[in-house]
Amino acid sequence: MKIHLRKILVALGLAVLFVGGHxxxxWGGVALVAGGIVMWLLLHFNRFMTVMRRASERPLGYVDSAVMLNAKLRPRVSLLHVMALTRALGELRSPQGQQPEVYRWTDPGGSWVEAEFADGQLARWTMWRPQPEDEGETAAPADMPSAS
Structure with a gap:
């Protein structure tokens, strides 16, 4: 059984707050600590509901700019944080309920970012951009000398 140190530390911290308040x-201190914890939980619940409401208003797996999303991603951020950045639910690419979870967000230009989450935290991500068509877009401008 995998025990996360963070969960143990949070439980110990809450116990220390209650004992310190008492x-x-x-008992007024215990009530004060309990009120503070309830307020903290309500703030996080409100943030969660706001992110989910915004995500429900957009297409699944959509992002305005995959390049900007790629620039803003950092290791170990939560799936909720990535959903807040994209304002959309990701398109699930891995089998349901299997770890790691892989989600994809695609922009209107066809670029996409695929993010892999292990235990709800971003482990790695990749970005793919379509190659430009060979219609003179890759040619050097006429006023610049070619590198030869």
Missing amino acids: RAWG
């Missing part, structure tokens, strides 16, 4: 102000 020692400092009695």
